[in-house]
Structures are given as C-alpha cells and as structure tokens.
Amino acid sequence: MSNNATQLLVSATIEFLRRHPPFDRMEPEALQFLAEHLKLAYYPKEAQVLTPEMGVARTFYILQRGKVLARQAGEISVVEYSSMTLGPGEGFPIGSVTAQRPSTNAYVALEDVFCYELQADDFFKLMQKSTVFNLFCTQYIASLLNQSRQQLQVQFAQRAAEQQTMNSPLASIVKKAPISVSPDTPIRKVVEVMAAGHIGSMIVVDEAEQPVGIFTQSDVLKRIVLPGIALDAPIQSVMSPAPHTLPISSNAYDAALAMAMHGIRHVLAVDEGGRLKGVVSERDLFTLQRVGLRQIRQTIDTAANLDQLLQASQDVRQLSLNMLAQGVGAEQITQFISALNDTLTRRIIQINLENHDLYGIEWAWLSFGSEGRDEQTFSTDQDNGIVYVCTDIMDREQTQLRLLEFARDVNHDLDKCGFPLCQGKIMASNPELCLTIEEWEEKFGHWIRTPEPQALLNATIFFDFRPLFGQFNLANRLRLSLLRQTRTNGVFRRMMAQNALSVSPPLGKIRDFITDADPERPGTIDLKKFGARLFIDAARIFALAHNVSATNTVQRLKLSAGPMNAPADEVAAIIEGFNFIQLLRLRHQHFEQEHGREGDNSVRPDELNELERRILKEAFRQARKLQQRLKLDYQV
Amino acid sequence: MNWIAKLFNGGPKAPPIVLTPVQQEAIAAWRKTPAPDLTRSHYRSRYVVVDVEASGLNMKKDRLISIGALAVVDGVIDFSDAFEVVLRQDVVSTHENILIHGIGGSAQSEGVDPPDALIAFLQYLGKSPLVAYHALFDQSMIERALKEYLGCDLGQTWIDLAWVMPDLFRDLINAQVGLDDWLKLFDIENILRHNAVSDAYATAKLLQVALARGMQRGAETPNSFVELERARRWMRRAS
Numbered sequence: 001m002s003n004n005a006t007q008l009l010v011s012a013t014i015e016f017l018r019r020h021p022p023f024d025r026m027e028p029e030a031l032q033f034l035a036e037h038l039k040l041a042y043y044p045k046e047a048q049v050l051t052p053e054m055g056v057a058r059t060f061y062i063l064q065r066g067k068v069l070a071r072q073a074g075e076i077s078v079v080e081y082s083s084m085t086l087g088p089g090e091g092f093p094i095g096s097v098t099a100q101r102p103s104t105n106a107y108v109a110l111e112d113v114f115c116y117e118l119q120a121d122d123f124f125k126l127m128q129k130s131t132v133f134n135l136f137c138t139q140y141i142a143s144l145l146n147q148s149r150q151q152l153q154v155q156f157a158q159r160a161a162e163q164q165t166m167n168s169p170l171a172s173i174v175k176k177a178p179i180s181v182s183p184d185t186p187i188r189k190v191v192e193v194m195a196a197g198h199i200g201s202m203i204v205v206d207e208a209e210q211p212v213g214i215f216t217q218s219d220v221l222k223r224i225v226l227p228g229i230a231l232d233a234p235i236q237s238v239m240s241p242a243p244h245t246l247p248i249s250s251n252a253y254d255a256a257l258a259m260a261m262h263g264i265r266h267v268l269a270v271d272e273g274g275r276l277k278g279v280v281s282e283r284d285l286f287t288l289q290r291v292g293l294r295q296i297r298q299t300i301d302t303a304a305n306l307d308q309l310l311q312a313s314q315d316v317r318q319l320s321l322n323m324l325a326q327g328v329g330a331e332q333i334t335q336f337i338s339a340l341n342d343t344l345t346r347r348i349i350q351i352n353l354e355n356h357d358l359y360g361i362e363w364a365w366l367s368f369g370s371e372g373r374d375e376q377t378f379s380t381d382q383d384n385g386i387v388y389v390c391t392d393i394m395d396r397e398q399t400q401l402r403l404l405e406f407a408r409d410v411n412h413d414l415d416k417c418g419f420p421l422c423q424g425k426i427m428a429s430n431p432e433l434c435l436t437i438e439e440w441e442e443k444f445g446h447w448i449r450t451p452e453p454q455a456l457l458n459a460t461i462f463f464d465f466r467p468l469f470g471q472f473n474l475a476n477r478l479r480l481s482l483l484r485q486t487r488t489n490g491v492f493r494r495m496m497a498q499n500a501l502s503v504s505p506p507l508g509k510i511r512d513f514i515t516d517a518d519p520e521r522p523g524t525i526d527l528k529k530f531g532a533r534l535f536i537d538a539a540r541i542f543a544l545a546h547n548v549s550a551t552n553t554v555q556r557l558k559l560s561a562g563p564m565n566a567p568a569d570e571v572a573a574i575i576e577g578f579n580f581i582q583l584l585r586l587r588h589q590h591f592e593q594e595h596g597r598e599g600d601n602s603v604r605p606d607e608l609n610e611l612e613r614r615i616l617k618e619a620f621r622q623a624r625k626l627q628q629r630l631k632l633d634y635q636v
Numbered sequence: 637m638n639w640i641a642k643l644f645n646g647g648p649k650a651p652p653i654v655l656t657p658v659q660q661e662a663i664a665a666w667r668k669t670p671a672p673d674l675t676r677s678h679y680r681s682r683y684v685v686v687d688v689e690a691s692g693l694n695m696k697k698d699r700l701i702s703i704g705a706l707a708v709v710d711g712v713i714d715f716s717d718a719f720e721v722v723l724r725q726d727v728v729s730t731h732e733n734i735l736i737h738g739i740g741g742s743a744q745s746e747g748v749d750p751p752d753a754l755i756a757f758l759q760y761l762g763k764s765p766l767v768a769y770h771a772l773f774d775q776s777m778i779e780r781a782l783k784e785y786l787g788c789d790l791g792q793t794w795i796d797l798a799w800v801m802p803d804l805f806r807d808l809i810n811a812q813v814g815l816d817d818w819l820k821l822f823d824i825e826n827i828l829r830h831n832a833v834s835d836a837y838a839t840a841k842l843l844q845v846a847l848a849r850g851m852q853r854g855a856e857t858p859n860s861f862v863e864l865e866r867a868r869r870w871m872r873r874a875s
Contacts, residue, residue, distance in 0.1 A: 005718035005833045008720075010715055012834075040713040040715075042711070042847075044849065
C-alpha cells in the first residue's frame with residue numbers, strides 16, 4: 001500500500017532529475033536507484049548546508065529549488081574571488097564525497113533551499129551502478145565539455161547537410177549544357193563525340209528535345225564490342241530506353257534518392273515541357289560534399305589573380321564551418337583559419353612582389369594580435385607590420401619607402417580578399433610599423449621601461465608577433481631580445497598583470513553571470529573582452545616571464561606550466577575552458593554573419609542551453625584561477 | 637423519544653463492529669506503541685503529514701475515500717516512509733467529486749476493506765504527531781472512520797499548519813489563508829493537485845519551512861507548535 005505513495009514521489013523525483021545533466025543521460029535503473037535513495041531537506045536563507053568544519057563529507061546534495069553559494073574557505077585571503085553560485089539540478093560536493101574528506105568549500109543557502117540528500121554509501125553504490133554518473137564525477141569538467149561538443153556537432157551537422165548538399169536545386173548542380181544526339185545517329189559518331197569531349201554519358205533526345213534514352217561509357221564494352229554490333233547501327237538500338245528524369249526544380253536529395261532506388265548513376269533534369277536541361281551524375285553529388293583542405297590550398301597556391309583568392313577566402317570560411325560541424329575543436333579550427341589565411345596572405349605578397357623590386361633588402365612580414373597567436377576567428381581584420389635590416393651602405397629612408405609602397409598594395413589586396421583594413425592603422429603600410437630590427441627593439445624597450453597605459457595596450461598586440469613571409473630569422477632575433485628584456489623586468493610584468501586583472505570573469509554572486517557590462521547590449525557577455533582575453537593576457541605574462549617564445553595561448557600555457565610547477569590536469573582544465581569560450585565565439589560569429597550582421601562577440605547566456613551555461617561558468621572559473629595565480633605571483 | 641434512543645444506542649442504523657482476531661491484535665499492538673516525547677527537538681522527531689480525500693466536504697455525512705501520508709523524520713522527507721490507501725466504497729461518490737480527486741468508480745469499489753485500510757494506517761502512523769493544513773477536516777474524517785469501522789479513538793496530537801504558519805511568518809501573511817497561498821510564497825510545487833499523496837508532499841515541504849523557522853523563533857519542539865496554535869486560536873477568538 002505504501003508502495004503506491006513512494007512510487008508517485010520517486011517518479012516525481014525522477015522527472016525532476018531528468019531535466020538536468022548528468023541525470024538526463026543516466027541509465028534508467030541507476031536513476032531509479034538514485035531517486036529511491038534520496039531524501040529531501042530544507043534550508044532557510046543564509047543557513048549553512050555544508051562547511052569544512054562539519055568534517056568528512058558524508059552526504060551528496062542535489063539542489064531542487066533555490067540557490068546555494070559555494071565559497072572557498074581559508075587558504076586564499078581573497079575570498080571574494082573564489083565563490084560561485086549553484087542552482088537547481090546541480091550537485092555538490094563531488095570531490096569531497098568521492099575522496100571522503102571535509103569539503104574545501106562552505107555552502108550557504110542564498111535563498112530558501114530544498115535539496116535532495118544522498119548518503120555517501122549510496123553515492124558510491126550509484127557510482128558503481130552508473131557509468132554515466134561515474135564518468136561525471138571522475139571527469140567532471142571533461143565530460144561536460146564532451147557532451148556539449150556532441151550537441152554542437154549534431155546541431156551543425158544538420159545545418160551543414162541541409163545547406164550544402166541535399167537542399168541544393170538541380171539547377172545549381174547542373175553546370176554544363178547537356179550534350180545530346182538524335183536516335184538515328186550512328187554509334188560510331190556517338191562514341192567519337194564521347195571520346196573527344198571526355199563525356200561519360202550521352203543522352204538521346206527526340207525532335208522535341210525530350211530524352212528517350214541514355215548511352216554510357218560502360219555500355220560500349222557490354223553492348224557493342226562484346227556482341228559485335230556494327231558501328232554504323234543507330235544509337236537507339238543499343239541505348240537504355242526511358243531514362244530516369246526529374247524536374248529541374250527538384251533538389252539534390254531527390255536525385256540521390258532516385259539513384260539509390262533505381263540503382264542508376266545518372267538522372268536527367270528536364271524542364272516543364274519535358275525537355276532535357278542537364279545530366280546529374282553520382283559524382284556530381286559527391287563533389288557537392290565539399291571543398292577539401294587540399295583543394296583550397298591548391299587554389300590559393302596557384303591563384304594568379306585576386307578573384308581566385310577571394311573565392312578561396314570564402315571557401316576557407318565554408319570549410320571552417322564544416323569543421324565546426326564535424327566536431328573539430330576550437331583550437332584546431334582557429335589554427336586552421338590562421339594557417340589558410342597565412343597561405344592566402346603569402347600568395348598576395350608573392351603576387352605583389354612581381355610588381356615591386358625589393359631586391360637586396362632583408363625583410364620579414366609580421367602578423368600581430370590574434371593572427372600572430374594563430375587564433376583567428378571568422379571576424380578578423382588586418383594586423384601586420386614589417387621588420388627589415390638596414391645596413392650602413394643603404395639609405396634608410398629610401399629602403400623604407402620601397403617597403404611601404406609594397407606594403408600599401410598588399411594591404412589593399414588583403415582588404416579586397418576579405419581582411420578589412422585595420423581601423424587602428426596596425427598595418428605594414430604605416431611608417432610606424434615598417435621598421436628596422438633596431439627600431440623595433442627600441443620601440444619594445446621603450447614600452448617596457450615606461451609602462452604607461454598605451455604602452456601596455458601596445459604590448460598586448462605587438463608582443464604576439466609572428467613572421468609570415470621573408471626572413472624568419474629577423475623575427476626570431478626580435479623575439480629573443482624581447483624575452484631578454486621582459487624576463488628581467490619584473491616591474492613591467494607586474495604592470496601587465498595589473499592591467500590583465502582590471503577585467504574579471506563575469507561570474508555573478510547571485511545570478512550565474514554578469515550580463516550588464518555593456519549598457520548598449522544588456523543581457524549579453526562580450527566573450528572576447530570578458531572571456532578569451534582573460535586567458536590570452538595571463539598566458540602572455542607567463543610566457544614573457546618564463547622565456548617561452550610561442551605566441552599561441554594554448555602553447556604558452558602548456559610550455560610555461562613546467563617552469564611554473566602547475567599540475568598537468570589543472571593546465572588541461574584551463575585550456576579546455578579557453579577552448580570552450582573560443583568555440584562559443586566561433587559559433588556565435590557564424591550565426592551572426594549568416595544573418596547578415598557583423599560578427600561580434602556579444603553572447604546571450606540566456607540563449608545557451610543549460611549544459612553550455614554550466615560549462616561557460618566552469619570556463620570562467622578557470623579564468624579566475626589563472627587570475628589568482630597572477631595575483632599571487634605579482635602581489636597585486 | 638427516538639432521538640434519545642439514537643443518542644444512547646449510537647443510532648439504529650449503525651451496524652455492530654465485528655473484527656477478526658488478527659485485526660483486534662493489530663489494534664491492541666498499536667495501542668501499546670509508546671508515545672513519543674513531544675518535547676524533543678523537531679530534528680529528533682517524526683511527524684506524519686496527512687491529507688485525505690472524501691466524497692464531499694461535509695465532515696458529518698461524507699465518507700472517507702483515501703488517505704495520503706508522508707513522514708518528516710529528523711527534519712527530512714524520506715520517500716520510502718510514505719503511505720497511501722483507498723478505502724473500498726460500497727457506494728461510489730458523485731461524478732463531480734471524482735473529477736476533484738481523480739479516484740474513479742472502479743478504484744473506489746476495488747479499494748481496501750475499510751478496517752484493514754485503517755489498521756494499515758495506524759501501523760504506519762504509530763503514535764507520531766499528525767500534521768495537516770486545515771487539519772480539522774482531515775482529523776474529523778479519519779477519527780470518524782476509525783470510530784465507525786474499528787470502534788477506536790485516535791487521541792493523538794494534531795498540528796494545523798493553517799494556524800502555525802501565519803504565527804511563524806507574521807511578517808509575510810498574518811491571516812488565515814489557503815494552502816496554495818503559502819505554497820506560492822515559498823515556491824513549493826504541487827506535482828498533482830488533489831492527489832492525497834501529492835498534497836501531503838507539498839504540505840510536508842511547508843512543514844519543513846515551519847520547522848526551520850520555529851528553530852529560529854524558539855519554537856523548537858512539537859509541543860511548542862501545539863502551544864503556538866492554541867494561543868493563536870484563542871487570540872483570534874478573543875479579538
């Protein structure tokens with residue numbers, strides 16, 4: 001009798017749990033077990049749910065209603081920076097219960113809170129019963145990221161498939177005018193035309209241009225050579241009659257379906273009058289499946305003019321989208337965009353070198369900012385410069401003039417190919433940024449010695465330089481001298497740290513996120529300013545301090561982890577956080593541009609799904625960790 | 637003098653109560669259950685929160701159809717410590733009534749034999765104090781059924797949250813209001829309105845809120861809630 005009541009309550013609990021990860025993916029038996037073993041407790045506002053003083057954590061909590069503030073106790077004095085808010089569906093303390101130790105956080109009810117409680121014994125049983133839960137606990141962050149990536153994958157795979165292949169009308173696939181013959185044409189003539197034009201199939205049409213048959217290359221052997229048919233017989237005696245036709249307005253999906261259903265390799269597109277308009281082959285449908293990486297590179301490398309390069313830069317964007325769809329991570333995509341943009345830029349430089357005589361000058365083309373870091377997203381403008389060597393016998397002004405003229409042409413061509421001119425004039429055609437190696441050293445040295453705000457800002461752009469074309473060793477020399485100066489100048493790095501810490505991760509104390517930083521875009525977070533940049537700025541300081549010459553943020557974090565004694569798993573979590581933010585930026589920019597807007601970085605947390613919001617929260621927490629490290633290192 | 641006869645003989649229609657030895661034994665065992673100490677803390681007590689469904693709202697004439705109950709033990713709701721029973725009805729309640737609680741005609745006529753149903757409830761309840769919202773109705777229906785089918789008195793403590801809540805939360809609602817007003821105030825969801833278990837679940841969560849507040853206000857035991865309710869009823873009557 002009491003079973004009925006318990007069943008009702010347990011199923012209500014299951015229904016609640018199913019709305020939240022990781023319970024939404026949990027095995028039904030495990031979920032049932034969990035719901036049967038939960039009890040419900042209530043904590044009024046401001047009550048302590050769990051504190052380190054309560055000793056070994058023997059209960060796992062899952063919030064049903066209300067919010068709980070988790071605050072790191074002790075250790076670090078800046079308590080304010082190590083707190084986070086948990087909401088319905090979130091469980092705690094995973095680490096402490098698993099390890100059977102006192103919680104490191106104090107959990108306090110921010111509002112009136114109802115929460116489920118699971119005894120540690122049952123918690124361990126659940127970990128045994130459920131692989132999903134086990135994974136969730138042991139790979140807390142990693143598993144969340146995976147889920148999100150999979151979701152993203154599904155979402156994009158659908159879009160990509162719809163857009164590119166299956167929804168394209170046949171009219172857009174049929175490029176060439178069809179070649180056809182009349183039914184009484186001698187076989188010899190037909191085969192000659194096919195051989196001369198490299199045509200795989202010949203369509204036979206009547207006087208009204210309506211297709212009556214099809215003859216393909218493979219028919220030659222089976223129907224002519226082997227049976228020994230005379231070559232002056234009419235084609236209609238050997239053709240396959242009544243070929244499969246589709247209205248030209250149907251789409252690729254219909255064609256693929258017809259081929260699959262009838263086991264044929266060609267479908268004829270006809271107009272309203274049944275007249276032949278084109279031939280769609282199986283191969284046409286496959287090539288629709290996309291421009292490949294190799295193909296784009298080839299196009300770029302052999303491009304003779306800007307039109308071809310412009311087409312290639314559009315292909316780069318399309319291919320990046322496909323990679324996004326295939327679930328490729330943000331790190332690879334941004335590197336890939338950078339790599340292809342490098343190739344594109346190099347080709348533009350090469351084309352322009354044909355019109356400019358730079359003979360006798362040692363020089364290198366540098367890229368700065370996101371391109372310098374190999375972290376370009378879809379929206380990107382130019383950030384470049386030139387370093388050169390001016391020997392005693394050369395006239396400095398003349399040399400610079402030659403380089404500037406050349407740079408101006410390159411900048412304009414880049415602009416035409418989809419890399420808008422830089423508003424801030426960070427371009428090689430700017431005389432301030434077309435400098436000898438000594439001038440660059442002096443410029444850098446000046447910023448380092450007098451770290452006023454503008455100098456610090458410049459450092460964040462120019463210190464991420466990378467050579468793209470020309471004498472790479474010039475850039476390497478510049479890198480070495482830069483590191484020599486920054487490594488020994490703690491005051492400068494401290495100022496950099498202070499600058500980096502002026503922006504905090506937008507984690508709210510009550511709400512999940514702070515979304516009102518920009519009064520013009522309420523409800524949004526600028527994921528560049530309040531997200532990616534937090535990681536980028538910290539990584540740069542670590543690199544400058546520990547003699548790491550890499551400019552890429554992930555590389556910088558990985559390479560400075562050793563000298564900083566940072567545990568590998570912590571670094572991995574930070575990198576995951578950074579990559580997730582980059583992924584959100586890529587996706588957002590793509591959607592914005594698809595709707596004809598400029599791709600900005602203002603993401604609305606409300607529009608993310610619950611999982612993504614939680615990962616984003618985790619990513620921001622990782623940023624906070626990085627900032628704490630900066631605080632400790634530089635005492636700011 | 638028919639009414640005098642009724643008064644003294646319990647009415648002409650009341651059938652004699654015949655219980656099996658097993659049933660009698662069960663009732664005797666329940667009687668012997670020791671009563672809990674109502675001066676212990678809320679967080680060391682077991683409360684049983686009940687909600688009943690009946691064939692109508694008339695406490696004297698309508699019949700008890702089902703009892704839903706849930707225990708709050710040491711301040712925590714334990715879903716395995718829950719109870720529900722439908723009493724077998726010889727006459728199915730009206731269509732309008734069924735629409736309210738959703739216990740259909742066949743469910744009513746296939747219910748548990750009333751004496752067994754009530755004994756099961758007593759066994760579940762033990763001597764724990766009972767809690768309900770607008771408890772008078774639940775109390776009357778349960779006690780009348782016990783009398784009618786088992787010939788026994790409950791004689792147990794009842795706590796009515798309809799009186800306790802406005803006293804503990806004078807700053808929020810200082811009046812007698814419906815259950816839904818409190819549920820809304822504390823954002824407590826009722827999963828299945830007018831289902832006895834679901835209503836009891838919502839009421840149990842409200843009790844949890846009251847217990848926590850009671851601890852802050854010095855009303856830390858079941859007895860103190862009883863006192864609080866009595867004082868408030870008296871105040872209301874006096875004013």
